[in-house]
Amino acid sequence: MRNTSNRSPYRALTKVYNKLYSFYGPQGWWPGDSRFEVIVGAILTQNTAWSNVEKAVRNLKAKGALASPVKMNALRRGELARLIRPSGYYNVKAARLHNFTSFLAERYSGRLGALAKVPTRRLRDELLAINGIGPETCDSILLYAFGRPVFVVDAYTRRVFSRHGLFIHDLPYESVQALFTENLPSDEKVFGEYHALIVRLAKGCCKTKPQCEKCPLSGIKLLAK
DNA sequence: GACCAGGCACATC
DNA sequence: GATGTGCATGGT
Numbered sequence: 001m002r003n004t005s006n007r008s009p010y011r012a013l014t015k016v017y018n019k020l021y022s023f024y025g026p027q028g029w030w031p032g033d034s035r036f037e038v039i040v041g042a043i044l045t046q047n048t049a050w051s052n053v054e055k056a057v058r059n060l061k062a063k064g065a066l067a068s069p070v071k072m073n074a075l076r077r078g079e080l081a082r083l084i085r086p087s088g089y090y091n092v093k094a095a096r097l098h099n100f101t102s103f104l105a106e107r108y109s110g111r112l113g114a115l116a117k118v119p120t121r122r123l124r125d126e127l128l129a130i131n132g133i134g135p136e137t138c139d140s141i142l143l144y145a146f147g148r149p150v151f152v153v154d155a156y157t158r159r160v161f162s163r164h165g166l167f168i169h170d171l172p173y174e175s176v177q178a179l180f181t182e183n184l185p186s187d188e189k190v191f192g193e194y195h196a197l198i199v200r201l202a203k204g205c206c207k208t209k210p211q212c213e214k215c216p217l218s219g220i221k222l223l224a225k
Numbered sequence: 226g227a228c229c230a231g232g233c234a235c236a237t238c
Numbered sequence: 239g240a241t242g243t244g245c246a247t248g249g250t
Contacts, residue, residue: 029231046232052248053231088247092233134233154231199231228250237242 001190012166013183015220017190020197023216027196030144035112037066038145042137043096044087055086070110073101096132103130120148135173143195149188151180152195156202164217 001017032038037057044053057066060083065072072080081094101110107126108114118126120142127138135153142148153176162169167179184190205215 042231045230047230048232048246049230049248051230052246055248086247088230089232089245090247092245096233132233136232140231152231156231195231202231230247230249233245235243238240 001185011183012220013180016217017184017194017197019216019220020201021193024197024200027193027200029192029196030140032144034066035116035145036069039100039112039141040066040072040097042140042144043100043132044084044093046089046093046137048088052087056084059083059086068110069101069104069112072097073105073110092132096130099130099132116146120150123148124150135177139177143188143192147188149181149186149191151177151184151191153177153180154195154199156199157195160198160202160205164220 001014001021030038030041032041040060041053041057044056060066060072063075063083065075065080065083075083077094077098080097081090084090084093084097087093103126104110104112104115115123123146124138124142127133127141128135133141139150139152142150143152153173157176158169158171161167167176180191180194184194201216205217
């Protein structure tokens with residue numbers, strides 16, 4: 001990626017991206033066979049290991065519940081909870097999945113294609129208004145299900161970049177997000193890879209100390225003078 | 226057995 | 239507005 005913001009104190013964000021991309025390669029996010037599966041995965045992975053989400057997704061597929069939002073909406077809450085049990089918080093998440101599918105049924109006749117036509121700003125507001133869809137889940141859906149250039153901030157983003165001295169850990173979500181969106185090209189593919197690469201990095205590094213020996217970011221000064 | 230994982234809503238102060 | 243708590247499974 002070309003550096004498009006040389007005068008920014010955060011221009012190192014581009015350097016970090018390039019370093020991670022060349023080190024790890026493309027991550028191929030988000031895993032999923034359909035737009036609906038991506039949305040369901042985004043809700044199921046809340047505070048949960050992805051391996052557990054995969055088990056739940058398999059159950060949903062076997063039941064045909066991922067065929068369409070209408071199919072899932074027709075399932076009884078208890079049945080839905082039973083299917084997604086491996087993903088944890090199954091009662092809460094069953095309610096959240098139903099909140100989304102009923103929202104879609106009521107406002108968009110259950111059609112994701114209709115939702116996909118909504119402008120990004122309004123779409124974000126509508127998704128955030130659904131109980132159980134917070135900023136991270138919302139932005140994951142916008143980026144990976146609808147291909148909108150929206151940067152996803154998660155606990156890994158905060159941990160990695162605060163450990164490397166870029167910003168303090170407890171900035172508000174939108175402030176952290178703005179650091180990235182204002183200093184990177186507004187490119188859906190870059191945002192998608194960047195978030196996935198941060199997750200990839202965080203799973204191996206930055207857990208206990210600022211920089212481990214094999215950290216691909218070692219030697220990069222995040223805060224330019 | 227403790228800790229962690231691709232959060233969020235709600236109660237309380 | 240800030241902080242604490244409940245929600246729960248499965249891997250390490």
